Amino acid sequence: MFAEEAAGASGVTVGAGGPTGSGAGGGSRELPFQFTGNASEYFGIWIVNVLLTVLTLGIYSAWAKVRTKNYFYRNTRLDGSTFVYLADPLKILKGRMLVLAFFGVSFLTQFISPILNLALVLVLVLSTPALLVLSTAFNARNTAYRNLRFGFRGEISSAYWIFLKGGLVYLFTLGIGFPYFQQRLTRFILGGHRYGTTPFSFQARVGQFYRCYLIAGLFAAPGLIFFIASMSSMAKGLGGRPPSAENLAGLFVALPLFYAGILLATGYLQAQLANLVLSHVSIGPHRLNAKLEVWPVIWLLFSNAIAVVVSLGLLMPWAKVRFTRYRLSRLTLVAQGELDAQVDREFSERGALGDAADDLGAFDFDLGF
Amino acid sequence: MAEHVEFVATFYDGETSRPSPVVVKPEAERLTIRFSAEERRAPRHVARSEVRIDARLGNTPRAIHLDGDALLETENNAAVDALEKAWGTGGLQPYRFESNLRLALGAVVLIVALGAVLFRWGLPFVARQAAFAMSDDLAHQLGAGTLDSLDRIVFRPTRLPTERQNEIRKGFAEMAKSYPKLPLRLEFRQAGAPNAFALPNGIVIVTDELVERMPSNREIFAVLAHEIGHVEHRHTARMALESSIAALFMMAVIGDASQAAGLAGALPAIYANATFSQNHETEADEFALEFMTRARMDPEDFARALERLSEGESEHGIARYASSHPPTKERIARFRAAHH
Numbered sequence: 001m002f003a004e005e006a007a008g009a010s011g012v013t014v015g016a017g018g019p020t021g022s023g024a025g026g027g028s029r030e031l032p033f034q035f036t037g038n039a040s041e042y043f044g045i046w047i048v049n050v051l052l053t054v055l056t057l058g059i060y061s062a063w064a065k066v067r068t069k070n071y072f073y074r075n076t077r078l079d080g081s082t083f084v085y086l087a088d089p090l091k092i093l094k095g096r097m098l099v100l101a102f103f104g105v106s107f108l109t110q111f112i113s114p115i116l117n118l119a120l121v122l123v124l125v126l127s128t129p130a131l132l133v134l135s136t137a138f139n140a141r142n143t144a145y146r147n148l149r150f151g152f153r154g155e156i157s158s159a160y161w162i163f164l165k166g167g168l169v170y171l172f173t174l175g176i177g178f179p180y181f182q183q184r185l186t187r188f189i190l191g192g193h194r195y196g197t198t199p200f201s202f203q204a205r206v207g208q209f210y211r212c213y214l215i216a217g218l219f220a221a222p223g224l225i226f227f228i229a230s231m232s233s234m235a236k237g238l239g240g241r242p243p244s245a246e247n248l249a250g251l252f253v254a255l256p257l258f259y260a261g262i263l264l265a266t267g268y269l270q271a272q273l274a275n276l277v278l279s280h281v282s283i284g285p286h287r288l289n290a291k292l293e294v295w296p297v298i299w300l301l302f303s304n305a306i307a308v309v310v311s312l313g314l315l316m317p318w319a320k321v322r323f324t325r326y327r328l329s330r331l332t333l334v335a336q337g338e339l340d341a342q343v344d345r346e347f348s349e350r351g352a353l354g355d356a357a358d359d360l361g362a363f364d365f366d367l368g369f
Numbered sequence: 370m371a372e373h374v375e376f377v378a379t380f381y382d383g384e385t386s387r388p389s390p391v392v393v394k395p396e397a398e399r400l401t402i403r404f405s406a407e408e409r410r411a412p413r414h415v416a417r418s419e420v421r422i423d424a425r426l427g428n429t430p431r432a433i434h435l436d437g438d439a440l441l442e443t444e445n446n447a448a449v450d451a452l453e454k455a456w457g458t459g460g461l462q463p464y465r466f467e468s469n470l471r472l473a474l475g476a477v478v479l480i481v482a483l484g485a486v487l488f489r490w491g492l493p494f495v496a497r498q499a500a501f502a503m504s505d506d507l508a509h510q511l512g513a514g515t516l517d518s519l520d521r522i523v524f525r526p527t528r529l530p531t532e533r534q535n536e537i538r539k540g541f542a543e544m545a546k547s548y549p550k551l552p553l554r555l556e557f558r559q560a561g562a563p564n565a566f567a568l569p570n571g572i573v574i575v576t577d578e579l580v581e582r583m584p585s586n587r588e589i590f591a592v593l594a595h596e597i598g599h600v601e602h603r604h605t606a607r608m609a610l611e612s613s614i615a616a617l618f619m620m621a622v623i624g625d626a627s628q629a630a631g632l633a634g635a636l637p638a639i640y641a642n643a644t645f646s647q648n649h650e651t652e653a654d655e656f657a658l659e660f661m662t663r664a665r666m667d668p669e670d671f672a673r674a675l676e677r678l679s680e681g682e683s684e685h686g687i688a689r690y691a692s693s694h695p696p697t698k699e700r701i702a703r704f705r706a707a708h709h
Contacts, residue, residue: 036429037427037429040470041427041428041467041468042427043473044427044466044467044468044469044470044473045426045427045463045467047467047473047476047477047480048463048466048467048473048476050476050480051476051479051480051483054480054483054484054487055483058617058618067426067463070426070429071426071427071429074426074427074429074430075427075429080388081379081388081442082429082430082442084432100617103613103617107609107613114514145386146381146386146387146388147381147382147383147386147438147439147440147442148381148385148386195386196385196386309636313637314477338387339386340385340386340387341385341386342384342385343383343384343385343438
C-alpha cells in the first residue's frame with residue numbers, strides 16, 4: 001500500500017537512498033569512513049565565518065565554530081549516515097567570554113600584584129584536568145550519529161590521578177615518561193566515551209607508544225647528530241676568526257639533513273600515533289582500523305604549508321579539506337552486525353555536574369586528540 | 370502558494386540508532402511520515418508547530434527535528450528548502466551567502482580592508498586609550514623587577530670610566546627636568562652589543578658598547594631622547610595590549626584551521642607584531658625630533674647615531690615585514706630633512 005502510493009504520487013520509493021540497515025545480520029563487515037565535503041563549498045562557509053567574525057568583533061566566532069565543525073561532521077559518512085555537532089553556539093559564546101574574562105583579569109593582575117597573578121596561573125594549571133574532563137564531556141554529549149548522542153563518563157578524580165602520576169613520572173625521568181602519560185590519558189579519554197549506552201574501550205599498551213617515539217627518534221637522529229657535530233667543530237675553531245670554507249660546507253650539508261630528519265620524524269609520528277590510537281579503539285563489538293601512511297602524511301603537511309603561505313591564507317579551506325579527506329579515507333570500522341545502540345537515559349541529560357559545569361566545558365580545550 | 374513535494378528521508382525514533390527509511394509528505398499544517406511495507410507501522414503525523422528544521426549547510430544532509438527526540442534526516446535539500454518556503458519558516462540563512470561565490474570574493478576584499486583598518490588604526494587606538502587610562506603609579510609600576518632579571522641573565526656591570534658616565538648622567542638629568550612626572554633613571558650595563566632601551570617604569574638602560582661606539586655625547590643624548598619617548602608614550606603597556614588582543618582575534622578567525630597548515634598559521638601574528646612595534650618606534654622618533662628641536666639640539670646627531678648603530682648591518686626586502694624597527698634609511702632621512 002505504502003510503496004505503490006509513494007511511487008504513484010511522485011516517483012519516490014522508500015529505500016532508494018539513505019541508510020537501509022543493509023540487512024547483513026551477523027558477521028564482520030569493514031565499513032569505510034568517507035569525507036564528502038569539497039574545498040569550494042567550504043571556502044564559502046569559511047569566508048562568511050571570517051567576515052562575520054570580524055564584523056561582530058569576534059562574537060560570531062561561536063556560531064562559526066559550530067558551522068565549521070558541522071560541515072566536517074556532516075560530511076563524514078559511515079554506513080550511509082553522517083555525524084552531527086549539536087552544541088548551542090550561545091553556550092560556546094558564554095564559555096569563550098568566561099575564558100576571555102579570566103585572561104583579562106590575569107593580564108591586569110600581572111601589573112598590579114605579581115603574587116595574585118602567580119596564584120591565578122596556578123589556579124589555571126591546577127584546574128587543567130577538571131577542564132579537560134568537562135570539555136571532553138561537552139563535546140561528546142554534543143556529537144551524535146543516527147540521532148544518538150555520544151557521551152563521556154570519565155571521572156574528574158581519575159583525571160587528577162593520571163595528571164599527578166604522569167607529571168611525577170615525566171619529571172623524574174626527564175621527559176622519557178611522556179609516552180606512558182600519553183597512553184594513560186588517551187585510555188582515559190577514549191575509553192571513557194560511549195555511544196548511547198555502548199561503551200568504548202582502548203587497548204593500546206605503553207610499549208607500543210614507546211616504539212612509535214623510538215622509531216621517530218631514529219629518523220631524526222642522524223641529522224641532529226651531524227648538525228650538532230658541525231656546529232661544535234665550527235665553534236671550537238672559531239674564537240673570533242671567521243668560519244672556514246670547510247665549516248660552512250659542513251653546515252650546508254647538516255642543516256638540510258637536520259630539517260629533513262625533523263620533517264620525517266613529525267610525519268612518522270603523526271601517521272603512526274594516529275594508527276596506533278585509533279586502531280585500538282573499540283565501540284562495543286565494533287572496532288576502528290586506521291591505516292595512515294607516512295609519506296602521504298609528510299607530503300600533505302609540507303604541501304599544505306606551502307600552499308597556505310603562497311596563497312596568503314586563501315587556500316586554508318582547501319588544505320583542511322584535503323587533510324581531512326585523506327585521514328578519513330584511511331579509516332574503517334570493523335563492524336560485528338548492525339550499528340545499533342540505545343539512548344543513554346540516565347546520563348543523556350547533563351551528567352551530575354549541572355549547568356555551570358556545562359558552561360565551563362563549552363570552550364575548546366583541545367589537547368590534540 | 371508553493372507546491373509540496375514528497376521526499377525520501379531516514380527516521381530515527383530517539384530511542385535507538387536504528388534507521389527507518391520513510392517517505393515524508395509535507396502539507397500545509399503538518400508532515401505525514403510513511404514507513405516501508407516491511408515495518409508495518411502506521412503513518413505518523415507531526416503538526417507543523419512540533420517541527421524544527423536545521424539551517425542548510427552546504428549540501429550536507431538536513432535534519433528535521435520532530436516532537437520528542439525523533440528525527441528525520443534527508444539528502445534532499447531542495448525539497449526541504451521548498452518546504453521552508455511554503456511554510457515561510459526559513460528566514461535569512463547563512464547558506465544564501467556561503468553558496469554565492471561572487472559574494473565570497475567580495476567578502477575577501479572586505480575582510481582585507483576591514484582587517485587593515487582594525488589592525489592599523491582600531492587596535493592601536495584602543496590600546497592607547499587603555500594605556501593612558503591607567504593611573505601614573507600603575508603605569509610606572511610595570512616592569513618593576515625586569516632590570517633584576519636582566520641583570521641576572523643578560524647584563525654584566527658596566528666598565529665605562531666614571532668620568533664618561535657622569536657626563537652622560539648630567540645631560541640625562543637635564544633632559545629629564547622637562548618631564549618631572551616620569552620617574553626617569555639612567556643605568557649603564559655591559560651587554561655584548563650596542564643598544565639602548567627603556568623600561569616602562571622609567572629606567573633607561575644604555576649599553577657600554579653603544580657608548581663606546583659614539584665619540585660624541587651629543588649623539589648619546591639623541592638616543593636618550595628617543596628612549597624617553599618610549600616611556601612617555603607608555604609603549605610597553607600598549608604593545609602588551611596590542612599583541613595579546615591581536616593574538617586572541619586571530620585565534621577566533623583562523624582557529625582550528627591552523628592544524629592543517631602547520632607553522633604557516635603563525636605568520637600573520639609575526640607581521641602584526643612587527644607593525645605595532647614599528648609604529649611605536651616611529652612615534653618615539655617623532656618625540657625625539659620634537660624634543661631636540663625644542664632643546665635646540667641638532668637632529669643631525671640622531672641621524673649620525675643611527676648610522677653608527679646600523680654599521681655592518683644590511684636590511685633585506687622581506688625582513689622589513691618581520692622587523693621590530695622601521696628601515697634605518699627612512700628614519701635617518703626624516704632627521705636629515707629636519708636638519709636642513
